[in-house]
Amino acid sequence: MKKKKTLSLLLSLIMLFSLILAGCSGQNSSGSAEDSGGKVTLKFWSFWGSETRRPVIEKMIDDYNKSQDKVVVKHTFVPWGDIWTKNLAAVAAGNPADVVVTDINDVSHRAKNNQSTDLSQYFDDNMKDRFYPHLWETVLYDGKPYAAPFNTDTRLLYYNKKAFKEAGLDPNKPPTTWKELEEYAKKLDVKKGSTYERIGFYPLWGGYGAPSWMRNADEGKNFLEGNKIAIDTPAKADALSWLADWKKRYGKKTIEKWDAEFANGQTNPFVAEKVAMYTDTGTFYTQIRDSGKDLDFGVAPIPAYKEGGRNWSDGGGFVLEVPKGSKHPKEAADFIKYMTDVKAQKYWAEKNYDNVANKEAAESAAKGMDGQEKMVYQASIDNLKDTQLAPIPIQYPDFMSRINPQIDAVMLGKAKAKDALKKAEADVKKIKRK
């Protein structure tokens, strides 16, 4: 009897310990990945796990692994929704990956909060020359690079040439100003009874939202430049009421109905030829291409606020970053240099039809293309000179949460643009961080 009891106690203890050990084993194996066969193993996290992107990034990594014999890079796919919180948790736990793909707009936040590594000692002075300047500026914190730009995007105006011809417009003359945009849109509308069969243009559909239009009007000035506030400005207020007028013209009902119809993203209104002009990134071309429709379309820069103004556009992008606490920052920086060099970047550009951060790679990728493919890609490269990012200001990390409801209020006709922006500016000032 007693023996049996001791035995069962022993067994349960063993099981308990094995559980604890199993819990630890994950950490052990990744922690001891120092040297495998004399080589350094680098952990690389990306969210590129789709059927199209994963083979591309893995081929690039494979090429790097073969190109030298000191470092082996191991790629881990971490889903989009998890990757940055996981990275943060790993940094806090002191066991992060060596290279992580992160958002370009909050590089300075991670630099300030001790979550990423200063790479200035690993990058030489001409490193910055390979990138588009607006991208490079965004990865600097206190004048030092904390990441390297990898890919980017920019908003363009897509227009349906067939619809242009039907409406008696010159298909080779896309609108260049806001005024022209309005005129063209009116001509491109097709209305049957009280319902629209085709809408010429609605500025808030596509990739260029209300904040972008307001920035476009205000000479490219964002709501916050650094920590300087420029929310309640005449140009921005004018842009906001201009947006509200569009909604008034098409009617609240129409817009809400169309919004909901295309909200799930299964069909795109421009590809379905329900909307004649549409803003989106260069990569949107692949959606048109893959739709199987032989859509006759053109691309143009975003129209300017006033004649002679600049065709401001918005963009975003991703960077390669070395999390704080990486055990091999030097090797990680070498890997980043390879990934942002011409060969790797060109491969990424060609395979994914994506704007890349490396200037030379982008140009040479465009040279190898033809037809519509080349037209859109070249236009997107040219557009980068007028493209701006929206780095998140250090002292106001969630400023958009105070501006968005005011924009909504104006769009719903519940407030005047001027008053709404005044309120937004006051609200943003309240949440300033020390």
Add this chain to the structure above:
Amino acid sequence: MHQQRPRENVLHGIDSGTETISGKPVPVALKKSKTAGKQRTENVNHVQKTVTKSSWLKSKSLRENLAGYGFISPWLIGFFLLTAGPLLFSLIVSFSDYNITSEMTFTGLDNYKKMFTADDLFWTSLWNTLYFVLFSVPLTTAGAIFIAVLLNSKIKGMKIFRTIYYLPAVLSGVAVYFLWMQLLSPGTGLINLVLSWVGVEGPAWLFDPNWTKPALIFMKLWSVGGGMLLYLASLQGVSNTLYEAADLDGANIFQKFFHITLPMITPIIFFDIITSTIGAFQIFQEAYVMTKDGDGGPAHSLLFYNLHMWNNAFEVFDMGYASAMAWMLFIIIMILTAFNLKFSKRWVHYEGGDNK
């Protein structure tokens, strides 16, 4: 079925609560464990030398206590290792500007001050949440009772109806939200289509700030089946003799419902109201999934308390403030529950208790 069990346990908890008031078994048990605890400390401190090891083990009440702790040890270990630590940590963090990596400075009551003075969205989110609680809790409770009463009648094929009404409670999570986003679509959604048949032009639901919260409440009503099951079980426990007596007195169906059925199921109603109030205060997923980028919907009309807290914690990584918000929600729910408990004595009827 799975859902029912923990709820039943809580019910028993409520029952034994009345037993404590009536004064029998629980105090005895309490006394026992107290003396056992004393005995053990004495054993450890002084008596150890004189009492041999075997007699220490032989003490029956101690052994029973140890066995008891052994049985609840999975929960105890889980609580102390996984829950209590983070709980305490979040309380400490709520008085600091913790951001996971670089900051952990004690800032006193700053976070709580910010909540009431600087952060307007705190009030927006609190108002949205209260609105949701005020409408969804009574409506789902009434709806569940109503359906349960209907499904309690003896008709052929009743089991099929019960299954149909319970089915929505089986489906859950993000898939249901996507389904409802399609149903609520203003142009092509089924709901507005049905409304148009009776000549009503449906609103834009999730796109109109005036209709977003009603849309969510409407969606919640669809899955009252879970609560319905609970009421159905308690309805079947109402003794037939009561109805027979009422029949003899000539009571009509409404009198029977309001004077017999309803009082007899008040313990379940009470339990359902408390748990669904807590659940409604914690609404998060619906708003996170059904709004663009989880930003709280048009004009922040779906910015619920937990969504605002989540944004603070995982979008801007202001963990200190988010923790403070979590504790504030805890306090609010605590007060409401205490109020509920106190108020309950006036209307909750426990069979067999002296009901004081």
